[in-house]
Amino acid sequence: MKHSIRKLLYRSYDKALSPDEEQNLQQALDRSEEMRNEAEELEQVRELIKSAGDVQFKPLMAERVMSRLTQSTVPTPADEFFESLNRFFKPLGIAATLVLFGLLAYNISSTGYFSIDTLIGLPELTVDNLILAFQ
Amino acid sequence: MNPNQLVRAAQDGDNDAFQKLIRYLEPRVAATVIGMLGDCQEADDVGQETFIRLYRSLKDFRGDARIDTYVTRIAINLSLNELKKRKRLFSVFSFDEQMAEPLVTDGREENNRHETGMLVRQAIKKLPPHHRSVIVLRLLDGYSTRETAEILDLPEGTVLSRLARAQKKLRVILSPLLGEKT
Numbered sequence: 504m505k506h507s508i509r510k511l512l513y514r515s516y517d518k519a520l521s522p523d524e525e526q527n528l529q530q531a532l533d534r535s536e537e538m539r540n541e542a543e544e545l546e547q548v549r550e551l552i553k554s555a556g557d558v559q560f561k562p563l564m565a566e567r568v569m570s571r572l573t574q575s576t577v578p579t580p581a582d583e584f585f586e587s588l589n590r591f592f593k594p595l596g597i598a599a600t601l602v603l604f605g606l607l608a609y610n611i612s613s614t615g616y617f618s619i620d621t622l623i624g625l626p627e628l629t630v631d632n633l634i635l636a637f638q
Numbered sequence: 639m640n641p642n643q644l645v646r647a648a649q650d651g652d653n654d655a656f657q658k659l660i661r662y663l664e665p666r667v668a669a670t671v672i673g674m675l676g677d678c679q680e681a682d683d684v685g686q687e688t689f690i691r692l693y694r695s696l697k698d699f700r701g702d703a704r705i706d707t708y709v710t711r712i713a714i715n716l717s718l719n720e721l722k723k724r725k726r727l728f729s730v731f732s733f734d735e736q737m738a739e740p741l742v743t744d745g746r747e748e749n750n751r752h753e754t755g756m757l758v759r760q761a762i763k764k765l766p767p768h769h770r771s772v773i774v775l776r777l778l779d780g781y782s783t784r785e786t787a788e789i790l791d792l793p794e795g796t797v798l799s800r801l802a803r804a805q806k807k808l809r810v811i812l813s814p815l816l817g818e819k820t
Contacts, residue, residue, distance in 0.1 A: 513802035517776065517783045518794075541809075547816050548808050549777060555758035556778040558672040560685045565660040568689040569653065575690075 512542055516549065645705050649696050656696075659705070660689050666706050666779060667713045673774035674717035676763050684720055688713045703788075710779065711789045714771055721767045754815070761811040769804035772797055
């Protein structure tokens with residue numbers, strides 16, 4: 504009983520109670536001094552918390568945010584340098600990849616079978632070939 | 639210009655309007671972020687990050703929610719992320735954030751509104767993040783229970799039960815202050 508009334512007491516501050524609930528709460532408050540003290544303390548706690556909401560950031564928050572936004576939208580010299588590298592090497596990288604795939608396809612089609620050696624165009628790797636390579 | 643006009647102008651690339659919008663939203667974002675993290679450098683950083691995120695997502699804002707609810711959602715999520723980071727850091731050093739700042743009050747400070755506010759924020763910092771967020775949104779920011787639920791993406795019942803538990807804890811933590819006030 505006490506638990507459910509306490510629940511009603513806390514809820515009464517944050518949501519409208521039904522007429523029955525309101526009546527139950529009021530009766531409990533009229534009956535119990537402990538409940539009345541709790542309600543009073545709760546009221547004080549809520550007032551104290553509300554009074555603590557008057558806070559501020561350090562001065563010039565808007566200016567600091569705008570300055571950060573301007574910095575992040577205006578590219579730095581380093582950004583411009585890497586961007587130009589990217590502009591130059593990106594098409595080169597794509598062209599090199601296409602050539603590589605072309606060569607791989609050619610190697611496979613000309614030898615007629617698929618292996619790592621034919622894929623990258625190396626002669627067949629045997630012990631004799633290795634000895635010859637190191638002589 | 640009213641907030642909606644400022645939003646529309648900022649969406650059209652008017653930086654002056656965005657700056658005015660920041661000034662309009664700043665008290666609410668400050669209450670949320672400082673309420674969640676305390677008055678510290680990280681709170682200022684999270685505040686800046688909140689507005690930068692708002693700027694970047696402004697194009698997607700269609701006005702379904704109020705701009706202050708929208709920005710509070712960003713602020714509370716960034717604050718919760720910051721608390722997670724802190725928790726990881728504190729666990730590395732075996733240090734409990736909640737024990738870091740004892741609630742201190744002395745007779746000289748009791749009538750000072752600023753000091754009382756500071757003590758209350760200290761008390762809020764002792765709550766776990768999921769309790770802290772409902773207290774900050776509902777009582778510090780003054781959102782309704784339904785708005786709090788929407789911002790935190792929680793059912794209203796969960797918000798109510800968390801509010802009740804958080805207030806019970808705060809009654810205990812703030813009891814020295816309540817004793818002085820009565």
